[in-house]
Amino acid sequence: MPNVILDFEKPLLELENRIAELKQYAGEKGIDLEAEINILENRLRDLKKEIYENLTPWQRTQLARHPERPNALDYFKLLFTDFLPLCGDRCCGDDPALVGGIARFEGVPVTVIGHMKGHNTKENLARNFGMPNPEGFRKALRLAQQAEKFGRSVISLIDTPGAYSGAGAEERGQAWAIASNLFAFSRLKTPIIVIITGEGGSGGALALGVGDVLLMLENAIFSVISPEGCAAILWKDAQRAPEAASVLKLTASELLSLGLIDGVIPEPLGGAHRDPEGTADNIRAEIRRRLQELRQIDAEQLVAARWGRLRRIGCF
Amino acid sequence: MLKDLFRKQKRYITVRPGTVPEREEEKEPLWIKCPGCGEILYVRELEKGLKVCSKCRYHFRLSAPERIAATVDDNTFQELDGDLQAVDPLSFPGYRSKLSSAEQETGMRDAILTGQGTIDGRSVLIGALEPNFVMGSMGCIVGEKITRLIERAIENKLPVILFSASGGARMQEGVFSLMQMAKTSAAIARLHEAGILYVSVLTDPTTGGVLASFAALGDIILAEPGALIGFAGRRVTEQTLKEKLPPDFQTAEFCFNHGLIDLIVPRNEMRQILAQILSLHSERG
Ligand SMILES: [Zn+2]
Numbered sequence: 059m060p061n062v063i064l065d066f067e068k069p070l071l072e073l074e075n076r077i078a079e080l081k082q083y084a085g086e087k088g089i090d091l092e093a094e095i096n097i098l099e100n101r102l103r104d105l106k107k108e109i110y111e112n113l114t115p116w117q118r119t120q121l122a123r124h125p126e127r128p129n130a131l132d133y134f135k136l137l138f139t140d141f142l143p144l145c146g147d148r149c150c151g152d153d154p155a156l157v158g159g160i161a162r163f164e165g166v167p168v169t170v171i172g173h174m175k176g177h178n179t180k181e182n183l184a185r186n187f188g189m190p191n192p193e194g195f196r197k198a199l200r201l202a203q204q205a206e207k208f209g210r211s212v213i214s215l216i217d218t219p220g221a222y223s224g225a226g227a228e229e230r231g232q233a234w235a236i237a238s239n240l241f242a243f244s245r246l247k248t249p250i251i252v253i254i255t256g257e258g259g260s261g262g263a264l265a266l267g268v269g270d271v272l273l274m275l276e277n278a279i280f281s282v283i284s285p286e287g288c289a290a291i292l293w294k295d296a297q298r299a300p301e302a303a304s305v306l307k308l309t310a311s312e313l314l315s316l317g318l319i320d321g322v323i324p325e326p327l328g329g330a331h332r333d334p335e336g337t338a339d340n341i342r343a344e345i346r347r348r349l350q351e352l353r354q355i356d357a358e359q360l361v362a363a364r365w366g367r368l369r370r371i372g373c374f
Numbered sequence: 375m376l377k378d379l380f381r382k383q384k385r386y387i388t389v390r391p392g393t394v395p396e397r398e399e400e401k402e403p404l405w406i407k408c409p410g411c412g413e414i415l416y417v418r419e420l421e422k423g424l425k426v427c428s429k430c431r432y433h434f435r436l437s438a439p440e441r442i443a444a445t446v447d448d449n450t451f452q453e454l455d456g457d458l459q460a461v462d463p464l465s466f467p468g469y470r471s472k473l474s475s476a477e478q479e480t481g482m483r484d485a486i487l488t489g490q491g492t493i494d495g496r497s498v499l500i501g502a503l504e505p506n507f508v509m510g511s512m513g514c515i516v517g518e519k520i521t522r523l524i525e526r527a528i529e530n531k532l533p534v535i536l537f538s539a540s541g542g543a544r545m546q547e548g549v550f551s552l553m554q555m556a557k558t559s560a561a562i563a564r565l566h567e568a569g570i571l572y573v574s575v576l577t578d579p580t581t582g583g584v585l586a587s588f589a590a591l592g593d594i595i596l597a598e599p600g601a602l603i604g605f606a607g608r609r610v611t612e613q614t615l616k617e618k619l620p621p622d623f624q625t626a627e628f629c630f631n632h633g634l635i636d637l638i639v640p641r642n643e644m645r646q647i648l649a650q651i652l653s654l655h656s657e658r659g
Contacts, residue, residue: 221586223606225619229632233605237559237590244560245567260543260552261586261605268556282543282552282583291545292467307464307548316463318549368560369521371553372514373463 060126060331066109066117070328073102106327113277115309116300119285121277122256123219126331128338129188130157130172130215133255136338137213137345138163138170144201146193150230153194155186155222156266158201163213163345169205171198171266172215175256188257189222192235195265199239202246211249211349214266219284221262236265243268244368245361249352251345253323254278254310255330270364271348272318274310275337276325280318281308318371408432410600424641433598433641435578437480438487438504441537445645446491446500453489454499455522460484460515462546469546476507484515485540488523490532494649496656499527502537505579509541512584516544517554520588524561524572533571533652538589542582555587562591571655573648576603576626576635594651595635596644597626603635 063071077098084091113121121127134141138161145152158171175181175188182188198214205212221232243250250269257263258280274280283291285299288306292298307313310322323344326336352360405414410432420427424444425434436444442451460483462469477483485507490499501523503510520536527534543551565572574592576585579602586605589595597603604624622628629635639647 221605223610225623228604228606228624228628231590231632231634233586234590234634236586236605237555237588240556240559240587241563241566241591244556245563261555261583264552264555268560280549280552282548283545288545305464305467313549316549318553365560365564368553368557371550371557372518373461373547373550374458374514374518 062125064120070105070109073098073105077102110327115303118277118309119279119303121329122279124331125177127256128330128334130174130217132334133215133338134161134170136334137342147196147200149196150193153191153197154184155188156190156194156198158198167210169201169210169212171201171212173218173266175217186222188218189220190262191222191227192230192232195235195239198266199242202243206246206248209248213345214250214252214269216252216254216258216263216266217256218259218262219257220259236261239265240268244364247357247361249349249360251348253341254280259284270352270360271320273321273323273344274313274319275323275330276310277329278310279308280313281306426641431599431640433578433600435505435539437506438482438502441502442487442500445648446493447495451489451491453487455488455519458483458515458519460513463550464548466546472508480504480507482507485510486516486519488519493645493652496652498533498535498652499523500535503539505539508544510539511541511544512554513544513547513551514554517557520558521561524565527570528565528568531570533655534565535573535575535648536588537575537577538580538584539577540580540584542584552583555583558588559591562588573651577601581607596637596639596647597629597635599626599638599640601626603629
């Protein structure tokens with residue numbers, strides 16, 4: 059059971075508690091309550107389906123931001139072996155809001171990078187809530203260029219509210235760091251798989267987002283502005299974020315139908331935070347399939363196709 | 375074509391270096407107060423001086439047509455892709471009416487004017503963002519027109535100059551806008567591989583997703599004095615930090631002092647500096 063329960067999950071919590079109580083009671087008293095428990099468990103399954111298959115964009119936003127949702131290091135552990143963290147931008151420092159290194163995916167060395175959120179306030183303070191400074195973006199670029207040199211594919215996991223907007227970030231060229239990543243990743247001669255696992259917040263997300271395939275977890279979001287920011291601009295009222303979430307078309311299924319992403323990776327019923335292993339299994343299958351395809355393409359062609367994908371984006 | 379733009383123009387008057395601009399609209403105010411020094415300035419005089427305050431050198435914003443006219447040689451500008459017009463891919467509330475009032479106000483179809491012209495006789499592909507069209511924001515049209523301009527530059531081996539004046543990515547086109555950052559940056563990466571010069575000029579204001587993409591990627595980056603230049607809005611940063619920021623925070627001068635741009639160039643010297651850059655790149659060393 060997660061510690062943080064979202065509003066729309068509360069009916070589930072109540073049912074789950076009742077089932078647990080019944081089971082405990084039956085055990086203590088030695089009474090057979092299996093029929094009753096079965097009925098409740100069926101109802102729980104139906105309710106779960108009903109709730110999670112009809113999530114509003116705002117509810118998905120809440121799931122995408124759920125503090126217990128697996129973060130980059132959780133996924134590194136679940137998806138890879140031999141993870142070796144590599145640090146620093148070789149200029150100013152190491153950014154704890156963006157992690158990366160080398161690991162093996164099903165035996166093959168790959169370079170992994172990702173925004174890093176915490177699961178609680180203390181961790182989040184240490185990770186700056188997953189909002190990188192320029193050092194983080196520069197580290198990601200350094201690791202990706204290293205991957206190109208050694209012929210490793212890059213797996214990039216996106217989960218950030220956005221790039222950090224501090225005075226120091228401005229002084230050290232936040233915008234320049236993001237732009238440099240967009241520029242350089244577009245020409246890297248090695249396969250790049252991008253997966254938005256949680257929050258894909260604007261330019262800070264996009265800085266890790268240029269690759270050969272762009273995938274999203276079912277309950278991840280990807281947006282040019284936060285729903286709160288959008289509501290503040292549209293209606294001068296950040297409280298109307300739930301409405302803004304619908305307007306922005308930020309869910310995986312909406313973005314897929316707009317042709318802006320290449321695929322949606324399903325999450326187990328109840329969301330990634332209720333079943334990190336099951337979620338990782340789905341991600342693993344997708345990475346395996348995509349890597350197999352991409353590794354067969356010659357580097358020049360790969361880069362040309364990457365450009366072709368970006369070139370086509372636009373409506374007019 | 376540029377003439378048509380001026381004719382539709384309501385807020386701006388043509389500025390051609392060395393010529394006296396004609397008054398287009400009778401109801402234009404005759405006087406304007408300088409936000410820099412508070413001086414009351416005669417509009418006609420201000421326009422003769424490229425909209426720079428004669429007292430304090432405050433740089434008023436230029437519209438995209440004014441910017442192009444102030445930069446290229448007379449009668450050499452030929453607009454490209456002027457027919458491209460924004461659609462409303464997300465059916466975003468209020469977007470269509472925002473577009474049509476922006477069109478009325480500025481006489482432009484979207485927030486950028488691109489084309490080919492010469493500076494001191496040298497051919498360039500040039501673009502200028504229009505700060506008054508939905509805050510100069512980048513949606514699909516801005517991204518597409520910049521990309522086409524760069525493709526033409528690669529094809530014809532001509533240098534590119536882009537003047538930025540923008541609030542960032544256009545919210546109303548959602549992730550389509552966001553992806554224009556990647557598209558324009560990737561286009562510039564190809565321009566870079568082709569060995570072609572790209573000069574980025576940052577003018578007031580250059581922020582958000584425009585700064586964090588093509589505007590930051592110039593081989594040479596120039597800025598106008600006093601221009602607001604930064605990634606996050608000043609208010610956002612102040613809220614994040616819960617403290618007041620220095621007065622020069624996110625200005626051209628701040629960026630210069632932190633090594634982020636090459637030069638601050640006053641408007642009356644911009645043409646000459648651009649001509650010098652083009653000349654220095656006209657042959658291999
Ligand atoms: Zn003044």
